[in-house]
Amino acid sequence: MASPMASQSVSSVCNYLGCTEPAPLKCSRCKQVKYCSKDHQRRDWKAHKARCVVPPAPLSSVAHSPSLGRYLVSARSIPQATTVLSEPPLIPPVLHDREAPLRCPYCFSASPPHPSCLSKVKASEELRQDREGEARANEALKPHRAPPTVVLAARVLRRVFPPRGEGGDSKFMSLTSNVEVMESSLKSKLREMAALSIRYYNLSRAGPPIVEPGLDDSLGILARINQNAFTIADSELQPIGIGIYHQAATTVNHSCSPTMVSSFVFRETEPPQLQMRTIVNVEAGLELSNSYIDTGRCTVDRRAELLSSYCFSCSCAACKYGARHDASASQYAEVAAAGLRVQQLIDEQRFEEAALTLKSALPAYEKALFAKSPNLGIQLYKCCKLLEYCEKDLQLAADCRRKAEEILSVAFGEDDALVKEIKARF
Ligand SMILES: C[S@@+](CC[C@H](N)C(=O)[O-])C[C@H]1O[C@@H](n2cnc3c(N)ncnc32)[C@H](O)[C@@H]1O
Known part of the structure; x- marks a missing residue:
């Protein structure tokens, strides 16, 4: 029937x-x-x-352990190059100052504010208030400028004060802060920023606050931002802003040998979306992690950075068992120095020297970075473009292009604009 x-x-x-x-x-x-x-x-x-x-069965689920807190595990076996997580920011993200005039402050694409984005911002009362208030505060602080972290903290304060119970603000407050175990030097740096955030918040308000935030309230917000914010990077991994992504921040733990990498999807009229994709096949029940830091350094240095910047002692498998695979300190130093030198040579339009410098640093990059590291893919593609431009070593240029395509289509996905550009270059 x-x-x-x-x-x-x-x-x-x-x-x-x-x-x-x-x-x-x-x-x-x-x-x-x-x-x-x-x-x-x-x-x-x-x-x-x-x-x-x-x-379809969900790809992942959230587990909990006393030492790690919440963490993400695969609910079934997940092949490499799968998008496990994709989410918009919890609070409108903030552009880094030096890029601000070049990018749309709403969708972050590399062009001036789009009329369509502006009409969307106008349509959202909260965002309109952010923008108007920040213009007032920026004017009052001239010639100084508030750092992006302070602007973001003030955006959070505007949503958290007065406390409204359940809603977007309580979602932010559910992020971990680690303030109890924070080193005193980091705590005093964050305390200074917390004081500046309150000042910026007060300057950006039209009227007096209904409830004045205290220094400890603001410190709690700064500590959560420090612990959980993502640096938003463009497809060439240049940092362009800072944002809070709730699901990733509350579930994805760090590993020095991660199973996922993060990237950002930019679409006109939408704020940048965070995506996390698997870079290896992940069996059911294994942890889905990403790396909070540059993984190229040796175990001792990575652990020191995680402890001083993020206030935790890393318990990932690479720290426990992987020290023998470490790149040497000199290999990492070579990679870091080569990166700066190549950029300087490109800025001076000395492309042939840039090509040779990058070409000779490639073995060190391959040793220091993990196999599907987006940074490795970007360096390989840069090397390909430089060699082709100088018409040098075209066989190596073709190899670099092929390897870059292989890495970046796993890390960013086939729809990514840079991946499409690399494919079209073939
Ligand atoms: C962004 S949060 C990740 C989610 C967090 N586990 C939670 O419950 O909210 C980062 C915090 O998770 C814990 N964590 C993440 N990765 C870790 C690791 N590799 N070893 C030990 N603790 C880790 C630390 O407490 C860190 O401050």
Whole structure:
């Protein structure tokens, strides 16, 4: 018997034609329709089976341990190059000052504010208030400029004060802060920024605050930003802003040998979206992690940075067992120095020297960075472009292009603009 009900949404009444009885039974396959009795379920099957689709099992779930807090695990085996997480920012992210005039402050794309973005900002009362208030505060602070972290903290303060209980603000407050175990030098640096955030917040308000935030409130926010904010980078990994992404911040732990990498998706009229993709095949039950820091350094240096900047002692497998695979300190220093030198040579338009410098640093990059590191992909592509431009070593240029495509299509996905550019270069 045909059921005319087109809707597959879970309704609380029986799905069988004409029946309005309460429905305690659910279709065990699609879990989308309900029935009052086995009899009505049987009678409806002929109509329902065409639309009965088993929903895909979730890729991941959140687990908890006393030492790590919340962490993300794969709910089934996940192949390499799968997007596990994709989310918009919790609070409008902030552009770094030096890039601000070149980028749209709403969607972050590399062009002036788009009329379509501005109309979207106007349509959102909260964002309009952010923008107007920040223009007032920036004017009052001239010739100084507040750092992006302070601007972001003030955006959080505007949403958290006065405390409103459940809502976007309590989501922010559910982020970990590590303030109790913070080193005193980091704490005093954050305390200074917390004081500046309150000043910026007060300058950016139209009227006096209903509840004045205290220094400890502001410090709690700065500590959460320090612990959880993502540096938003463009597809060439140049930092362009700072943002809070709630799901990633509350579930994805650090590993020095990560199973995922993060990147940002820029679309006009939308703030930058964070995506995390697997860079290896991940078996069911294994942790899904990403790296909070540059992984190229030796174990001792990475652990020291995680402790001083993020206030935790890293318990990842690479720290426990991987020290013998470390790049030497001199290899890492070579990579760091080569990166700066190549950029300087490019800025001076000395492309041939830049090509040779990068070419000779490639083995050190390959040793210091993990196999699917986006940074490695970017350096390989840069080397390809420089060699082709100088018409030198074209076989090596082709190899670099191929390797860059392999790495970046896993890390960023086939839809990424840079990946498309690399493919088109073939
Ligand atoms: C961005 S949060 C990640 C989610 C966090 N586990 C939670 O429950 O909210 C970062 C915090 O998680 C913990 N954490 C992350 N990675 C870790 C690791 N490799 N070893 C030890 N603790 C880690 C630290 O407490 C760190 O401050």
